[in-house]
Amino acid sequence: MVFNPNIKNGDVLTNDDICRIFKCSSQGGMRRSLKTNSLVIVSDHTKSIYEDRWEDDIFHYTGMGLHGNQSLSFAQNKTLNESHYNGVDLFLFEVFSQGQYIFQGRIMLAGKPYIEKQPDENQQIRDVWIFPLKCIDQSFPPLISEDDFQHKNMIRERKAKKLSDEKLWDRIRNASPKSGVRNVVSKQYDRNQDIGEYAKRRANGYCQLCNTPAPFKNKNGEPYLETHHIKWLSNGGADSIDNTVALCPNCHRKMHVLDLKIDKTKLLKKVRE
Numbered sequence: 138m139v140f141n142p143n144i145k146n147g148d149v150l151t152n153d154d155i156c157r158i159f160k161c162s163s164q165g166g167m168r169r170s171l172k173t174n175s176l177v178i179v180s181d182h183t184k185s186i187y188e189d190r191w192e193d194d195i196f197h198y199t200g201m202g203l204h205g206n207q208s209l210s211f212a213q214n215k216t217l218n219e220s221h222y223n224g225v226d227l228f229l230f231e232v233f234s235q236g237q238y239i240f241q242g243r244i245m246l247a248g249k250p251y252i253e254k255q256p257d258e259n260q261q262i263r264d265v266w267i268f269p270l271k272c273i274d275q276s277f278p279p280l281i282s283e284d285d286f287q288h289k290n291m292i293r294e295r296k297a298k299k300l301s302d303e304k305l306w307d308r309i310r311n312a313s314p315k316s317g318v319r320n321v322v323s324k325q326y327d328r329n330q331d332i333g334e335y336a337k338r339r340a341n342g343y344c345q346l347c348n349t350p351a352p353f354k355n356k357n358g359e360p361y362l363e364t365h366h367i368k369w370l371s372n373g374g375a376d377s378i379d380n381t382v383a384l385c386p387n388c389h390r391k392m393h394v395l396d397l398k399i400d401k402t403k404l405l406k407k408v409r410e
Contacts, residue, residue: 140174150230151238182231182289183233188255190313196229199253199265217268229272247270281320346384
């Protein structure tokens, strides 16, 4: 009999919720429960050393074992490998923000596990087992928010910066050449195009931050500038003439990366002149 946890794909649970519903341990990436005959699989992108990834509709999940070569007969690696005939129900969660476990659905082993090279906790390259998993009740990777996606990449970037050149090269040498793919949901603001056009005309072909001409012209022969809200819409800024400027691509990116007070003051003065 299939265990029904009475949760929906996309539901966000706490660690305590998972323990209560599945009657499983509060720790680890593979949590076996004898009481519910289930195996909870957690891919925690905030702290895991593993590089779990979606490729098309298949989730490539790294098995258990933090040091040395992993074994297919070790602990829950064995449970997952035998899930086609041992009757254990599989459930997948992903974590992008600490303490928030997003339920991605019931899953099944979609093919034979295979060996891949990955670093262990000490950044020593070793053999790991990768389990190809697939959601049973949907034919595409679960959607995640753009914020979660960017947060995951930021964590990976921070980890990469801490590595020596040698360790970084080891990881690159042994990494899968195929890029993971995620369906991302982003929030888009329906901006007033009249205001954007006015801001560009007011700039008259010059970036309003660095005061240099637009770096190139578009296909219509017009100076290429990008509109920017001095106080971001996401921070409550208004989609108005006195909050909108036209910038070259370089300065536009600078404002989104640094958002310096001195630059915002300069732009506010420009629009008020």
